[in-house]
Amino acid sequence: MDSTSKLACDYLCIGAGTATMSFVDSMLTLSTDSTSFVIVNKQPAPGGHWNVAYPFVTLHQPSGAYGVCSEPLGKFKGRREFLSPTDLATGSEVLEYYSRVMAKFVATGRVRFYPSVTYDFDTRSFTDAEGQVKTVCFTTLVTPESYVTVPSMRPPPFPVEEGAATIKPVNALPTEEASRYVVLGCGKTGTDAVLHLLRRGVDQRQISWVVPRDTWYLLREKIWSPASGSILPFKLAFTNALLRSDSILGAFKALERAGYLGRLTLDHEPVQCRGALITTADLHLLRTVQDVVRLGRVTAVRPNRLELEKGTMPLEPGSLLVDCTACGTGGYTANYDVWSPGHIRLSSNLTLFNPSHSSALVAYIETTSTDAAAKNKFIAHSAASPLLVVDGSPNFHGHLSQLVQGVYSELKTMRAIQAHGKKSFNFYFAARTNYVAPCHVPLRKTLWVMFGPARLDKKATRLMRKIERVGFEDMPPVDPRPRKAAASPARMVA
């Protein structure tokens, strides 16, 4: 019996993570009824990295705008899916949500879902649960470019010598007891691990925290004001700070004074921000940890000691090393064309830290034209003009200038969509995945900040020009135009 069969579809979508799910959802609404999709997914359930996240994980941004346009995830206040700083879906709630969404997709008859399979790009095929090889004939391949890595997906990224202290991914933390916990990493995952230990009653003296680089935290209750449920006051403050300051660091310090940002200690000036949101109460709790190790990244674990970039840390017997070293945003890059013939590479950078809205927009743009070059014009980054590249690395690791380039990318896409016409802007603006959509925030509040005395709309344009042409002391301009040669005195006289 032949164990090979063929599948045909318009769009072959790799993975059922947030990026792909949002793309397919919007395509189902925007494309013709005959457009078909195949989704292949390594994990048994949709939801991408949430399948292997640590048990105490939650969203760190409000649930209300996360996921796909057609299905709510957040709580309602009246008829509005309100963006509350305390409404944060747990990992299992996110997974339930995506299972529900996938069931809806499949029920349309336009989507076929193949879980627990790995697509092989070379042979254009995968082997299904029955061992049958399926070759896929498609018009367009859709790939999620972020490929999030979390600690449970791989062994520690440094050598661990035999006889060294036990090292476990953060997922094991709730069931592990130790006399000393050494938390490796200070991103959102490391921060969550320390908070988890403190909240379950572990004495801060039992905790050592390896902080390779200090980071700016976004203070959630100030950014998502419970009163307004709108992020716009923060966007206004952020825009004003960047317009007024010659350096990005200066702007961040101004935002810290205004209560939007926080850091572990005032003695250390962070030069990175990976968008981790915590509350002010969390920050105070984190500050109780006294043993903060600032010796760079871990390079090796030896019996009785930890080797780091800038020194060595002795390890007492019975220490548990908690691996939180993966960078959840490390796969975010902006050095490629989103559209090339027969291929869409989903960018997470159309709206900053919002892969849900980014993918919904890619779907919208996909339906505006068949011409790849025309569609790429909506996107701020390309292979020829990459964004986010710092020190030769294209990956987003939270450098402040990468964050500002992310803001630039968002503004540029928004302007391109605005220029494309009212219908396009209406989609951008009203999509559930947009933080300021009228389904989350009353329209009059948004219009007041955008076009009222604060004039955020005009300021955003000025900020875009500043990022493009002038830059900051700590970031060169992204698109410096050659200056016109000054007219010579002789010609001026003539």
Ligand SMILES: Cc1cc2nc3c(=O)[nH]c(=O)nc-3n(C[C@H](O)[C@H](O)[C@H](O)COP(=O)(O)OP(=O)(O)OC[C@H]3O[C@@H](n4cnc5c(N)ncnc54)[C@H](O)[C@@H]3O)c2cc1C
């Ligand atoms: C702890 C944590 C908390 C976060 N909280 C938020 C938040 O509150 N709000 C927010 O907006 N973002 C948040 N993020 C950011 C996160 O990156 C996005 O939310 C989003 O989940 C990323 O989705 P993705 O589809 O790009 O990638 P992934 O989740 O990595 O999905 C990609 C999928 O593709 C599959 N795949 C890859 N290759 C193949 C192949 N060859 N064949 C078959 N399948 C394949 C993978 O197995 C995976 O299932 C958080 C991230 C982390 C790590």
